[in-house]
Amino acid sequence: MNALEVRHLHKRYGRHVAVDDVSFDVEEGEIFGIIGPNGAGKTTTVESIAGLRTPDSGSISVLGFDPTTDRAQVRERLGVQLQESSFPDAITVAEALDLYASFYRRPADPRELLEMLGLAEKRGTRYKALSGGQKQRLSIAVALVGNPKVAILDELTTGLDPQARRDTWDLVERVRDAGVTVLLVTHFMDEAERLSDRVAVVDGGRVAAVGTPAGLIAQASAGQQIRFRASRPLDESVLTALPEVTRVEVVDDRWLVTGEGQLLSSVAGALAREQVVAEDLRVAQRTLDDAFVALTGRVPASPSPSERRAR
Numbered sequence: 001m002n003a004l005e006v007r008h009l010h011k012r013y014g015r016h017v018a019v020d021d022v023s024f025d026v027e028e029g030e031i032f033g034i035i036g037p038n039g040a041g042k043t044t045t046v047e048s049i050a051g052l053r054t055p056d057s058g059s060i061s062v063l064g065f066d067p068t069t070d071r072a073q074v075r076e077r078l079g080v081q082l083q084e085s086s087f088p089d090a091i092t093v094a095e096a097l098d099l100y101a102s103f104y105r106r107p108a109d110p111r112e113l114l115e116m117l118g119l120a121e122k123r124g125t126r127y128k129a130l131s132g133g134q135k136q137r138l139s140i141a142v143a144l145v146g147n148p149k150v151a152i153l154d155e156l157t158t159g160l161d162p163q164a165r166r167d168t169w170d171l172v173e174r175v176r177d178a179g180v181t182v183l184l185v186t187h188f189m190d191e192a193e194r195l196s197d198r199v200a201v202v203d204g205g206r207v208a209a210v211g212t213p214a215g216l217i218a219q220a221s222a223g224q225q226i227r228f229r230a231s232r233p234l235d236e237s238v239l240t241a242l243p244e245v246t247r248v249e250v251v252d253d254r255w256l257v258t259g260e261g262q263l264l265s266s267v268a269g270a271l272a273r274e275q276v277v278a279e280d281l282r283v284a285q286r287t288l289d290d291a292f293v294a295l296t297g298r299v300p301a302s303p304s305p306s307e308r309r310a311r
């Protein structure tokens with residue numbers, strides 16, 4: 001059985017269509033990313049899955065249960081960490097977790113959870129005294145305290161410093177390894193590419209594509225690219241004649257060669273035959289950013305300078 005099934009979901013706010021026929025499946029045990037620009041409809045979609053918003057039409061199944069009619073069953077199986085979750089300033093970490101544990105019939109052991117999330121030493125610390133990363137980890141602990149089979153994590157690392165981002169990514173992998181299916185909402189491509197088994201690209205309330213990060217990159221990015229500086233002049237036809245090469249651009253001594261298949265060895269062989277040395281040779285690594293641009297025509301959000309160094 002799929003952990004989640006979303007079929008033809010529609011939601012409008014007044015005249016504004018926020019979610020426009022969204023469908024996807026999430027398999028049990030995977031980390032499934034939903035990526036898209038601000039306002040794409042990601043949060044509306046996941047809040048509908050969590051039963052926090054009522055869709056206008058379409059159907060949702062959480063392990064076979066409908067969030068609008070089978071609320072109790074969904075609540076027992078689904079943990080939610082939503083954007084901007086916050087707690088009273090004076091509550092301690094242990095109190096917050098005990099409180100949420102009391103809402104469930106079979107909660108996880110709060111002590112074990114704090115251990116796993118690296119918050120054991122902060123048990124007695126008040127919420128207001130926690131760092132941004134620790135607050136995020138507490139909100140993940142709250143999402144997991146009901147022992148869910150599926151966890152929704154929304155914009156998990158926004159505002160975190162590089163080390164906290166990396167730690168949080170490790171944590172998400174540990175959650176998945178513990179058997180929890182993860183639905184990860186993010187507008188950061190590096191995060192989605194690093195963590196997700198599969199990704200849905202959402203734009204303007206619609207699903208533009210679903211696939212593995214590698215599959216989306218391959219599908220959306222035309223070929224590989226090699227950049228180098230030629231040690232001496234070279235006739236373009238030497239490279240355009242190669243079957244692997246689809247395009248050659250030259251500015252002064254700088255070459256950009258696009259192609260497919262065994263592009264690198266083919267180009268290297270041709271250059272060697274011409275006794276040209278390729279200096280500063282670089283093979284451009286395609287990323288999910290490229291796929292996102294190709295699929296949506298938009299430039300993805302970048303981590304802020306303080307977040308970016310986590311790459």
Ligand SMILES: Nc1ncnc2c1ncn2[C@@H]1O[C@H](COP(=O)(O)OP(=O)(O)OP(=O)(O)O)[C@@H](O)[C@H]1O
Nearest residue numbers: 013016018036037038039040041042043044045187
């Ligand atoms: N309660 C609401 N009332 C009116 N409009 C809303 C409401 N919630 C969301 N919207 C609008 O619906 C669209 C989708 O919003 P949503 O929050 O689902 O997108 P998102 O992809 O999660 O974006 P973000 O990353 O900024 O949270 C946006 O244009 C938003 O302004």
